[in-house]
Amino acid sequence: MSEYYWDRKIEYLRNTRCLYYNDDYLEFLVKMVWKINKPVNIIDYGCGFGYLGLKFLPMLPEGSTYTGIDRGNELINTANEIFCKLPYTTEFIVGDIEEIRVERKFDIAMCHAFLLHVTDPVKMLQKMIDSVVDGGRVIAFEPNWTANMSSISMDGLQQSQMIPLGTLQKLYEEDFNRTGKDGNIGMKLPIMLSQLGLKEVECRVSDKVNFLDPNRDLQSKERLFNALKEEGLGQKPEELQRLTTNLVNRGLTLDEARNQVEAELFFSKQFKMDSYLTYAPNMKITFGTVKR
Numbered sequence: 275m276s277e278y279y280w281d282r283k284i285e286y287l288r289n290t291r292c293l294y295y296n297d298d299y300l301e302f303l304v305k306m307v308w309k310i311n312k313p314v315n316i317i318d319y320g321c322g323f324g325y326l327g328l329k330f331l332p333m334l335p336e337g338s339t340y341t342g343i344d345r346g347n348e349l350i351n352t353a354n355e356i357f358c359k360l361p362y363t364t365e366f367i368v369g370d371i372e373e374i375r376v377e378r379k380f381d382i383a384m385c386h387a388f389l390l391h392v393t394d395p396v397k398m399l400q401k402m403i404d405s406v407v408d409g410g411r412v413i414a415f416e417p418n419w420t421a422n423m424s425s426i427s428m429d430g431l432q433q434s435q436m437i438p439l440g441t442l443q444k445l446y447e448e449d450f451n452r453t454g455k456d457g458n459i460g461m462k463l464p465i466m467l468s469q470l471g472l473k474e475v476e477c478r479v480s481d482k483v484n485f486l487d488p489n490r491d492l493q494s495k496e497r498l499f500n501a502l503k504e505e506g507l508g509q510k511p512e513e514l515q516r517l518t519t520n521l522v523n524r525g526l527t528l529d530e531a532r533n534q535v536e537a538e539l540f541f542s543k544q545f546k547m548d549s550y551l552t553y554a555p556n557m558k559i560t561f562g563t564v565k566r
Contacts, residue, residue, distance in 0.1 A: 281348035290505045291325050294555050299481040304333045313337030314381040320388030324353040331362045339363040376405040386415040393454035406564045413561040419457035421556040429550035436541035441530050448525025460558030472562030480557035488548040499547045508545030511538045
């Protein structure tokens, strides 16, 4: 069996999730928006190492349970290692999420940065819906890459010098047209959930704005700088000719591809640990209620 890509990205997942949400905002969602005041059974599609469980179980009423499904053996092994030391009722399942049968017994079906990697998100959303009891809820945390890239500012630089938004927007659309996978799915999910029959559909946006401040202590700066680099901000592009060719193959003109590579190279040279930089991931949090 071929190696699963995300099994090789566990450290990336561990190091970058901190960029997306403040814990008090997630607690606000649990208590004030979703108003979860009794134990719930949660299933997490594409759970990875159990990030959502780590975040939400401490905030949920005692007796809540968390089940995670993922294709990655190493991811599930890591999840089991983490949660075996914690006082929560959890279960982790290795399996092909598109094929596995899930019993309709959960109060909440969740996913995080998962649907953007799926070629048929409507089918997957229906699977999530089918695993939830009547009156339960589907919650999806998904990105909008265009909004994400528009929300980066670095002191002393014009944004267009380092992030050609028009080119990136075209690239994301071409990728979607070619593969069916949509990095901008976050803004489309309210429509999808409503069309699938969910009620009381709403969408929120993640609250966190990361501020790389040269005046912070060294440890805090290093942690944030390294997380931002792992997220892809200011990474130095390698093998420039191959990257240019790849961008052309993905739908850009040669001039657009060259300009994109030049912008990435420029950003990588300017971005340092003593830079002033702000970054807001703008994750979209879409949810709706199942009423049969």
